[in-house]
Amino acid sequence: MTRTVGKDIATPTRTKEILEKYGFSFKKSLGQNFLIDTNILHNIIDAAELTKEKAAIEIGPGIGALTEQLGRAAGNVMAIEIDQRLLPILEETLAPYDNVEIVHGDVLKLNLKQLIADKLAGYQKVSVVANLPYYVTTPILMKLLEERLPLEHIVVMIQKEVADRIAAKPGTKDYGSLSVAAQFYAEAEVAMVVPASVFIPKPHVDSAVIKLTIREKPVVQVEDEDLFFRVVRACFAQRRKTLLNNLMSGLFAKDQKEEVIQLLGRVEIDPTRRGETLRIEEFARLANEVFRTKIIR
Numbered sequence: 001m002t003r004t005v006g007k008d009i010a011t012p013t014r015t016k017e018i019l020e021k022y023g024f025s026f027k028k029s030l031g032q033n034f035l036i037d038t039n040i041l042h043n044i045i046d047a048a049e050l051t052k053e054k055a056a057i058e059i060g061p062g063i064g065a066l067t068e069q070l071g072r073a074a075g076n077v078m079a080i081e082i083d084q085r086l087l088p089i090l091e092e093t094l095a096p097y098d099n100v101e102i103v104h105g106d107v108l109k110l111n112l113k114q115l116i117a118d119k120l121a122g123y124q125k126v127s128v129v130a131n132l133p134y135y136v137t138t139p140i141l142m143k144l145l146e147e148r149l150p151l152e153h154i155v156v157m158i159q160k161e162v163a164d165r166i167a168a169k170p171g172t173k174d175y176g177s178l179s180v181a182a183q184f185y186a187e188a189e190v191a192m193v194v195p196a197s198v199f200i201p202k203p204h205v206d207s208a209v210i211k212l213t214i215r216e217k218p219v220v221q222v223e224d225e226d227l228f229f230r231v232v233r234a235c236f237a238q239r240r241k242t243l244l245n246n247l248m249s250g251l252f253a254k255d256q257k258e259e260v261i262q263l264l265g266r267v268e269i270d271p272t273r274r275g276e277t278l279r280i281e282e283f284a285r286l287a288n289e290v291f292r293t294k295i296i297r
C-alpha cells in the first residue's frame, strides 16, 4: 500500500517534542503507553483491511500516533479519549485530517451503537482499531462484542497474555471463558507479537495485536445467551475440579446432583471431564439442555 509521506507522530523524536511542548506527563492509571514505531502502526493498519470506503473507531488516541494513520487509510475516524489534557494536543496533531473526530469520554460509559449511528452513518463497514489501555482490556473487548455493534474487525494491541487467552483452543492452559466468548462472536487470531521497546514509557508486560473478525451471527445457536455464559463461567470456575463439581457449586442445589448427571448423560458429556476440555458446541448443547429442562432454581 502506498502511504502519504509526512512527519509521522510515532517517532521517538516527534513524540518527545510534542510531549515537551505541552508539558504532558503520563498517567499510569490511564494505561498511557504511546507507540513510537511507524512500522508497527503500518502493520496494524494493514491487518485492519481499511479502505476509504470504511470507517474506524479508535479507543484512546493519546497524542494521535495511530489516529493519523487511520485518518490516511479510512474514510472516517471517530477517536474516543478519556483524558482531557490530550484534547488540545490532538487538535494540533490531527489538524491536517478533517475526516477525524475526537469524542471526549470513557469508552465504557458511552453508547457506542448510538455514536456509530450518529457519526459514522453511511459506512457499511466499521472496525475498531486501537492500542488499548491495558487496565481495561477485557471490559472494553467484552463491551464491543456483547453489544453486537455493527463491526467488521476489531484489531487491537493488548497484553500478550490476554491475546493468548482470547485465541486459545480447548484443552490448553490458556483456554477459558474469554476464549469461548471471543469465539462465540468472532474468529480470533494473534496478528503479531510486539516488543516493549516500541512504546514510551515501556509497559512491564509483553504485547500483541489481536485481530477479531466479527461473525454475522454467533458460531453456535443458544436459546439464552446469558444462561450460556453463566454455564461457561461455572465450568471454568475452578480448573482442577470436574465439570460436574463446578456445575454443582456454581449453578445447582446439592440435592440436584442426580438430575445434573442425567442431564450431562443426555447431551453426551462425561461429568468427570474438566471444563477446559469442552468445545464451544458442547457448551452450547449443555446450556440449551439446562434451558430446556429449566432445572436452575
Ligand code: SAM
Pocket: 030, 031, 032, 033, 034, 035, 036, 059, 060, 061, 062, 063, 064, 065, 066, 067, 080, 081, 082, 083, 086, 105, 106, 107, 108, 130, 131, 132, 133, 134, 136
Ligand atoms: N493510541 C495511542 C498510541 O498508540 O500511542 C495511545 C494508546 S495508550 C495505550 C491508551 C490511551 O487510552 C490513552 O490515551 C488513555 O488516556 C486512553 N484511555 C484510557 N482509558 C480510557 C477509557 N476508559 N476510555 C477512553 N480512552 C481511555
